Amino acid sequence: MIRIGAIVLNTADPERAGAFWSHALGYDRATNPDFLVPQHSGASRFHLDRTDRTHLDLWTDSKAEQRAEVERLISLGATRVDWDYPEDADFIVLADPTGNLFCVIDIGAPN
Known part of the structure; x- marks a missing residue:
């Protein structure tokens, strides 16, 4: 079944955007700080990207x-x-x- 796995967000400042979105959505920073992962299953992850x-x-x-x-x-x-x-x-x-x-x-x- 197809599902939204990730939302890729273009941002000039992944660190600043990550701090905001992790707190706004209750997400955790992954080992790769450009990824935010949900604290609960079923939600899409966020990928913060400077170039995409x-x-x-x-x-x-x-x-x-x-x-x-x-x-x-x-x-x-x-x-x-x-x-x-x-x-x-x-x-x-x-x-x-x-x-x-x-x-x-x-x-x-x-x-």
Whole structure:
């Protein structure tokens, strides 16, 4: 089942944004300080990033599920985005009907 796994927030100051959002949402700083993780299960994590656009990361549990969800989202009006993918990419970049980018990530893929 597809779900919002992370919200990627573009920020010029991840430390300052992290301090604010961790207190505002009751999230903890992860080992990597650019990640904020929820104190309770079921909530999405926050990824603070200086260079990436603000976007959603939608998680799936397998490659097959990822393919099925990408096709389902395309049938709903999403489009594939021409992207320079690394060789071991676990994500597929799509755009919603108004051009907002988002990623569909296979979190079951080996890292």
